[in-house]
Amino acid sequence: LKTLTILLLGAPYSSQYPEFAVKIADSALKKGFKVNLFLYGDGVHAGMKDQAPKAFYNVENGLKDLVNRGATILACSRCSAARGYVEGEFDDDRQRYPSSRMMDEVRIFSLYGFVDFIKESDKIITLGGV
Amino acid sequence: MSKMMSGGNEAVIYLLGDAVELTKSSQKGVVGALLDELAGKGAEIFSSEEDMLARGLTGDIILSCVKPVANIFDSLVDETMERADRVISC
Numbered sequence: 755l756k757t758l759t760i761l762l763l764g765a766p767y768s769s770q771y772p773e774f775a776v777k778i779a780d781s782a783l784k785k786g787f788k789v790n791l792f793l794y795g796d797g798v799h800a801g802m803k804d805q806a807p808k809a810f811y812n813v814e815n816g817l818k819d820l821v822n823r824g825a826t827i828l829a830c831s832r833c834s835a836a837r838g839y840v841e842g843e844f845d846d847d848r849q850r851y852p853s854s855r856m857m858d859e860v861r862i863f864s865l866y867g868f869v870d871f872i873k874e875s876d877k878i879i880t881l882g883g884v
Numbered sequence: 885m886s887k888m889m890s891g892g893n894e895a896v897i898y899l900l901g902d903a904v905e906l907t908k909s910s911q912k913g914v915v916g917a918l919l920d921e922l923a924g925k926g927a928e929i930f931s932s933e934e935d936m937l938a939r940g941l942t943g944d945i946i947l948s949c950v951k952p953v954a955n956i957f958d959s960l961v962d963e964t965m966e967r968a969d970r971v972i973s974c
Contacts (some may be wrong), residue, residue: 756965774901780957782961789964790889881973
């Protein structure tokens with residue numbers, strides 16, 4: 755089973771990168787590939803709860819659908835802490851930093867999570883950050 | 885990329901979002917000429933048809949070397965996972 759990892763650096767609603775990430779991941783899952791998504795920098799905002807865009811693609815709904823179909827989504831803990839998402843110490847049982855503002859489908863995790871993604875990936879696509 | 889292709893490598897370019905503006909045939913900068921040059925060396929240049937239509941890019945205002953693709957993410961994933969040795973995203 756080949757694995758695709760997407761590194762998302764762009765925030766939703768200020769760029770199309772999160773939408774592209776979801777659509778690429780959606781296509782990869784349909785084709786039977788394993789999919790990882792790592793949210794880094796402003797990309798962690800893609801995992802915010804209760805997004806309510808009026809005219810744009812709803813990234814939150816897209817990410818939920820991906821996880822329900824088997825994708826793994828992590829958000830960088832330092833990036834998340836810097837942006838006010840982290841609300842306590844790492845929870846060993848839930849394997850994530852606690853956050854009431856981050857979607858349950860997105861686990862706030864250390865950057866080592868991305869290292870593990872790289873190790874298991876056949877290909878990596880980076881979106882945003884320029 | 886031109887140097888890479890001169891070294892015997894193949895290349896496929898995908899244009900998404902605002903990058904589809906690079907497909908305009910009326911552009912005065914060097915990018916359009918570069919796309920033509922790469923296509924002349926055998927590069928395939930795919931552009932999201934959905935993103936082009938959203939920006940009014942249709943018909944003969946498009947560079948002839950560009951191929952609009954309807955479901956570009958399927959094509960991109962196939963290329964990335966099954967054929968490409970390397971992926972450069974920017």
